[in-house]
Structures are given as structure tokens and as C-alpha cells.
Amino acid sequence: MHALTGFSLVSLLSFGYLSWDWAKPSLVADWPGEAGEPRSAAPPQPPHIIFILTDDQGYHDVGYHGSDIETPTLDRLAAKGVKLENYYIQPICTPSRSQLLTGRYQIHTGLQHSIIRPQQPNCLPLDQVTLPQKLQKAGYSTHMVGKWHLGFYRKECLPTRRGFDTFLGSLTGNVDYYTYDNCDGPGVCGFDLHEGENVAWGLSGQYSTMLYAQRASHILASHSPQRPLFLYVAFQAVHTPLQSPREYLYRYRTMGNVARRKYAAMVTCMDEAVRNITWALKRYGFYNNSVIIFSSDNGGQTFSGGSNWPLRGRKGTYWEGGVRGLGFVHSPLLKRKQRTRSNENKDTGTSTTDREARGASNDVWPAITKEILHNIDPLYNHAQHGSLEGGFGIWNTAVQAAIRVGEWKLLTGDPGYGDWIPPQTLATFPGSWWNLERMASVRQAVWLFNISADPYEREDLAGQRPDVVRTLLARLAEYNRTAIPVRYPEEEEEEGRARSFSRGRRKKKCKICKLRSFFRKLNTRLMSQRI
Numbered sequence: 001m002h003a004l005t006g007f008s009l010v011s012l013l014s015f016g017y018l019s020w021d022w023a024k025p026s027l028v029a030d031w032p033g034e035a036g037e038p039r040s041a042a043p044p045q046p047p048h049i050i051f052i053l054t055d056d057q058g059y060h061d062v063g064y065h066g067s068d069i070e071t072p073t074l075d076r077l078a079a080k081g082v083k084l085e086n087y088y089i090q091p092i093c094t095p096s097r098s099q100l101l102t103g104r105y106q107i108h109t110g111l112q113h114s115i116i117r118p119q120q121p122n123c124l125p126l127d128q129v130t131l132p133q134k135l136q137k138a139g140y141s142t143h144m145v146g147k148w149h150l151g152f153y154r155k156e157c158l159p160t161r162r163g164f165d166t167f168l169g170s171l172t173g174n175v176d177y178y179t180y181d182n183c184d185g186p187g188v189c190g191f192d193l194h195e196g197e198n199v200a201w202g203l204s205g206q207y208s209t210m211l212y213a214q215r216a217s218h219i220l221a222s223h224s225p226q227r228p229l230f231l232y233v234a235f236q237a238v239h240t241p242l243q244s245p246r247e248y249l250y251r252y253r254t255m256g257n258v259a260r261r262k263y264a265a266m267v268t269c270m271d272e273a274v275r276n277i278t279w280a281l282k283r284y285g286f287y288n289n290s291v292i293i294f295s296s297d298n299g300g301q302t303f304s305g306g307s308n309w310p311l312r313g314r315k316g317t318y319w320e321g322g323v324r325g326l327g328f329v330h331s332p333l334l335k336r337k338q339r340t341r342s343n344e345n346k347d348t349g350t351s352t353t354d355r356e357a358r359g360a361s362n363d364v365w366p367a368i369t370k371e372i373l374h375n376i377d378p379l380y381n382h383a384q385h386g387s388l389e390g391g392f393g394i395w396n397t398a399v400q401a402a403i404r405v406g407e408w409k410l411l412t413g414d415p416g417y418g419d420w421i422p423p424q425t426l427a428t429f430p431g432s433w434w435n436l437e438r439m440a441s442v443r444q445a446v447w448l449f450n451i452s453a454d455p456y457e458r459e460d461l462a463g464q465r466p467d468v469v470r471t472l473l474a475r476l477a478e479y480n481r482t483a484i485p486v487r488y489p490e491e492e493e494e495e496g497r498a499r500s501f502s503r504g505r506r507k508k509k510c511k512i513c514k515l516r517s518f519f520r521k522l523n524t525r526l527m528s529q530r531i
Contacts (some may be wrong), residue, residue, distance in 0.1 A: 033325040046138065047333060048287065048290040052274060053100070053232070054326075055093065055147060055239040056315060058300020060307040060423060061267055062326055067307070068423065069264040070251070073275040074328075077292065080337055081330030082462030088326035088372050088404075091300055091316050091416070093149050093173055095375070096297040097234070101130045101150070101162070102386055105373055107479065113379040118172045118184040121489050123151020124162065132163030135230045141165055143219050145212045146234030150175050157464035158197055168195045168215045169206075170236065177208045177236065177243040207245055208236045209266070213273035217280040225285040233277065234297075237270040239306050244269055260423070263305025288332050295325040307423045312457045317416025318374050320457055330367045373401035373479050379486055383413045386445030392466075395473040395480075397445040403476055407452035410472035420456070448472070 061067050063075040064083070077082040090096035094115040095106045101124065106112040109125055116122050124130075132142040144164040151157045152171040159167040170192045175182040180193035193200045203211060216233050223229055248265035255261040274294070281287040299322040300306025301315040311318025377400045383399055386398030391412070395401075400413035462469055 045289060046140070047284050047331070048225070048229040048281075049135075049140075050277070050290055050292045051100075051232045052277070052292065052294045053097075053146070053233070053237055054270060054296050056298065056301050056304070056306055057238055057267065057270075057296040057326055058302075058306035058308045059296075059311050059321060059324055059326060060309045061263075061300055066328075068255070069267045071267060071271040073278065074294065075270045075515045076522070077274070077278065077294065077330040078328040078373075081292075081328050082334065082337065084327035084329070085323075087295075087325050087327040088323050088374070089296060089327075090375065091298050091318060091322035093147075093297055097148075097150055098124055100295075101132070102128045103131065104128070105375075105479075107373070107376055107483035110484050112375055112483070113377050113486045113488045116149065118182065118190075119188065120151070121153045122487055123153060123157030125487070126156055128348075130163045132232070134163075134231060135228075136165075137162055138228070140228045141223060142230045142232075143167075143216045144232045144234070145169055145219070146232075147173075147236050147239075148234070155197065160196055162367040164232070166196065166219070168193075168200065168203075169212065169234065170194070174239050174241070175208075175236065176241060178205055180204055180208070207243075209269050209273050210245075212236075215278045216277045217419075217500075219286045220277075220286060223284075225289070229286065235270055235273070237273075238263055238266040238306070240301070242266065242305060257305070259303075259305040260307075261305075291331040291333065292330065294326070294328050294330070298322065298325070301526045302419075307421070309421065309423050310456050312420050313416060313418055314421065317418065318400070318411055319415055319418050320451070320455060321421075322356075322416065323374055323402070333343070370406050370408060371475075372404045373476075374404065376401040376476065376480055376483060377413075377486075379488060381414055383445040385443045386413055390445060391473050392470055394470065395476050397473075401476050403472055403479070404451065405472055405475060407450050408468055408472060409449045409451045409457075410469065410476070411447045412473075414445075414475070415447070417448045418457075420458075 059065065061069055061071075062078075063069065063071040064078055076460070090099060090106070092115055095111055096108055098104075098109055098111045102109060109128055111124070132140075132144070136144055142164050144159050146169040148159055148167075148169060148171045150162075155161060158171075159169075170180065170182070171194060172182050172184075172192050175192045180191055181189060183189040191199060191201070191204070193203055193204070210495045212233060212235060216231060219231060220229075242259060242262035244262055244265035248269045249261065251268065252261045252264045255264060278287070278292070280494070281290055281292075299308050299311075299313065299315045299317070302315075306315070307382045308314060308321030308324075311319070311321035311324060313321035313324055317323075380400040382398035384398075386396065388396045391397040395412065397412040400415065402409070402411045402415065404410075446462050446469060447457075447460050448465060449457045449459070449463060451457075
């Protein structure tokens with residue numbers, strides 16, 4: 001195992017914005033031919049790129065992180081590849097996917113606030129060049145299977161208009177795993193499984209994880225290994241609703257917590273789907289010239305069976321549990337495998353801004369960065385105790401923002417719930433024992449952590465190192481000067497009617513709805529012990 005540090009989701013984009021010269025001799029095995037055979041003067045064929053993205057899989061929810069969930073395929077691929085153990089993603093779906101496909105921070109695409117909802121007239125900006133579009137120009141065949149969640153209000157927003165030759169999957173954030181029904185409020189429901197630009201009515205009834213793995217295998221079976229392939233598999237798993245084939249549930253029948261039991265079954269089913277895709281790569285002649293990249297899209301949702309232990313926080317927060325992801329790179333082309341690298345200060349690289357300026361091209365390994373902007377969200381609820389004065393006149397600390405530079409991580413505003421949540425193995429979760437690890441309410445809007453020494457974010461050093469706080473606040477201000485306005489239009493109403501209530505009233509009603517929904521779901525999970 002070779003653990004890379006300071007790695008972000010954007011860094012992986014260099015695998016796509018590439019010419020073949022990313023494959024340096026020190027990192028890639030000799031190719032092609034047997035040992036001692038003279039090398040051909042012709043340039044080697046570009047590698048096939050297989051990017052597998054899971055949804056809401058927690059940092060703790062993989063076997064090689066000591067989980068109680070069985071993931072033998074992921075464990076084996078990671079052990080024989082490059083584990084990304086200091087790897088960052090976004091805390092929610094849309095921003096992670098937008099960064100993956102554009103290689104740009106969301107402050108530069110306008111998607112820095114929340115997600116794209118089904119009724120919003122919004123999508124990944126059409127002026128942004130995407131990864132599959134770049135790869136198409138480089139001669140790649142591009143295919144997407146799974147969850148899009150980057151908007152669809154215009155045909156120009158659809159995957160097949162953004163660089164993918166083919167598409168099978170859902171366009172919204174979550175659907176039923178069998179029926180593909182999706183609701184975005186009372187009376188706002190629909191069927192969301194699409195093939196190309198058409199509704200795939202005939203595929204309803206098949207469990208999405210298995211359906212997507214089968215489609216990936218079919219693409220490999222019908223494609224020539226002589227033409228470079230980009231296959232993007234964005235599993236719906238393991239996002240809610242918690243649904244799994246019965247045979248996988250049986251393996252975890254002794255697990256007391258119902259949500260965790262269902263979630264574990266979904267993770268194991270997804271692991272077997274990855275095994276089937278890997279098997280297809282080998283059977284149809286792709287594997288030896290393939291690069292397989294595995295990534296989660298955000299932290300696990302702890303109320304839905306996920307676990308980020310021992311990291312702090314959960315999905316939707318800027319604590320490590322929300323933004324530190326699962327990831328690895330597996331490829332027969334890699335020469336340096338199965339090594340451990342513990343000194344992160346030896347890693348060098350460039351910032352994402354630098355990579356954007358030069359087109360995010362060439363070598364993936366120098367793209368490992370020591371500076372990562374997690375986000376700046378000016379629309380998120382401002383922290384009550386933040387102010388410009390509290391930010392030394394440099395930055396308004398009421399604004400939600402997070403950045404990591406080297407070993408230091410700074411958070412301002414409201415980062416989200418900052419609990420340390422142990423794995424949900426008990427049937428009574430969340431019981432009173434959980435309160436032992438809950439973050440007490442504090443009158444605070446600035447946090448500073450040495451992530452290298454304190455990856456669990458237990459010792460706030462903001463008061464002890466104001467010099468570091470000032471430096472990182474200045475970096476936030478510099479990034480913010482390059483940000484574009486937030487793209488977050490109001491949701492379209494039926495027949496285009498204007499809203500009849502005030503903005504303030506709408507917010508209040510929305511909060512009440514969210515609270516009702518939260519307690520209704522929580523009560524269901526606590527009271528029901530039946531599968």
C-alpha cells in the first residue's frame with residue numbers, strides 16, 4: 001500500500017485531463033511486451049479509465065479501515081494499488097460531482113451552496129468544459145452509468161450533452177432502488193431512470209446497484225479494448241432509501257441496529273458489483289491497460305447507518321467526517337504498489353488554482369496538493385457569533401468556510417454538527433451514551449486544527465496560534481476574490497405561479513417541514529426492529 005497525502009477529488013482529474021506523458025517510467029510498469037523485448041517506437045496506447053463513485057459511504061465503512069462491514073473486493077484492489085488516506089471530497093452530492101467533472105472549485109462554477117434540487121432551473125454551467133468532453137477530443141469513448149445530480153432542466157444539461165456517448169441512470173439525487181420513483185415534496189413525484197435522453201420504463205424492478213454493474217459489463221463486452229475507454233460508474237448506493245436484496249441482509253442478521261444492518265447489506269452488495277466490473281475488465285481484455293479509481297462522494301450519513309468513526313462530523317459538515325473520503329487507485333500499470341508513506345511533509349504539488357490556470361493537465365502525481373479550499377458558502381446560515389472584527393478585519397467569520405494549508409485546517413462560521421459518532425452497533429442508537437461524544441454548544445465561529453497531529457479535530461488551537469489563523473483567513477479572502485456569484489435559483493412552481501408568501505415565512509415553514517420530517521424518520525428507525 002502506498003498512502004498518498006494531501007490529495008483532493010480535483011487532483012484525480014489529472015487522470016482525465018491528460019496526455020500519455022503522465023505515465024512516468026518511475027511509476028508505471030514497462031509496457032508493452034515481455035521483459036527484455038525491445039520497446040516499440042510507437043507511443044503506447046492511452047489507458048482505459050474506470051472511475052467508480054459511491055454515494056454516502058462513510059470513512060469507516062470499508063474493510064481496510066477496520067469496519068464490521070465486509071468489502072473483500074475493495075480491500076483487495078486497494079491493497080494492490082495506491083490507498084488515498086488523506087483524500088478530500090465535498091460534504092454533499094452536487095459539489096463533489098461538479099468538481100469531478102470540471103476539475104474546478106465550486107466557487108468557480110457557482111455551485112458552492114447546497115445541491116441542485118429536482119425542481120430548480122439549474123445545472124452544471126454550460127460554459128464549463130467537462131472531463132468527458134476533454135477525453136472525447138483525446139480519442140476516448142465515454143460512458144456514464146448511475147447517478148447524475150448535476151441538473152436536467154434543459155436538454156443541454158443532460159449527460160449526453162456534456163460529453164458522454166451513452167448514459168443509463170437517474171438524474172436526481174435519490175430514487176427508490178427498485179421502482180426508481182422520486183418525490184421532491186407533496187404531489188411532486190416522478191419516475192427517474194433514463195437511458196440516453198429517454199425514460200427507461202422497461203428497466204424498472206431491477207435493483208439499481210446490480211443494474212448499473214450489468215450495464216458497465218455490457219459496455220465492456222461491446223467495446224474494443226484497442227480504443228481508449230472512459231467509464232464513469234456513479235452508484236446510487238449507499239444513499240437512502242435503505243434497500244437491499246434479502247440475501248445480503250441475511251449476512252448481517254445478528255447486527256442489532258436496523259439502519260446499520262440494511263446499510264451494511266447495501267455496502268456489501270456494492271462491493272460485489274465492483275467485483276463484477278473488475279471481472280468484466282479482465283474477461284474482455286481491458287484490465288492490463290486500465291486505471292481504476294474508486295472514491296466516495298462525501299462523508300457517511302450517521303442517522304442512516306453510515307459511520308465516519310473516528311473522524312468528527314458527518315455528511316453535510318466541514319469536519320473531517322464530512323470531507324475526508326474513501327479513495328484508492330488500482331492499476332497493473334503502476335509499478336510502485338503496496339507501500340506505506342507516513343511523512344506527508346515530503347509530498348509536493350500545486351494548488352487547484354494553479355492547475356486550473358494551466359488547464360489541469362499532464363501528471364497526476366505532482367497534482368497532489370498541500371492546499372485545499374473545502375468551500376466558501378456565503379448563503380449558508382451565518383454564525384451568530386461570527387464577525388469581521390472576529391476575523392481581524394480580514395474575513396467575516398460568520399460565513400461558512402473551510403480551508404486546509406499543509407498541516408493546518410481552519411473553519412469559520414457554522415461547519416455543521418460536530419459530533420464524534422461511534423459505529424451504530426447498538427439497537428438503541430442514538431442512546432444516552434452518544435451524548436458523551438457530542439460537541440457542546442459553544443459561542444464560537446473560528447476553529448483551527450493541526451490535522452497531521454490531530455486528525456480527529458479534538459484540540460482547537462485557534463486561541464494559541466492567532467498567527468496561523470490570520471494567514472489562513474487571508475487565504476480565504478484571496479480565494480473569495482476569485483469566486484463567482486452563487487447559482488441557486490428558486491424552485492419553479494406549478495404553472496409558473498409566483499409564491500404567495502414572504503421569503504421569511506417560506507424559510508420558517510421550510511424549517512418546520514424539515515423538523516417534522518426528521519423526527520418522523522427518526523421515530524420510525526427507533527421504533528421498528530423489523531426488516
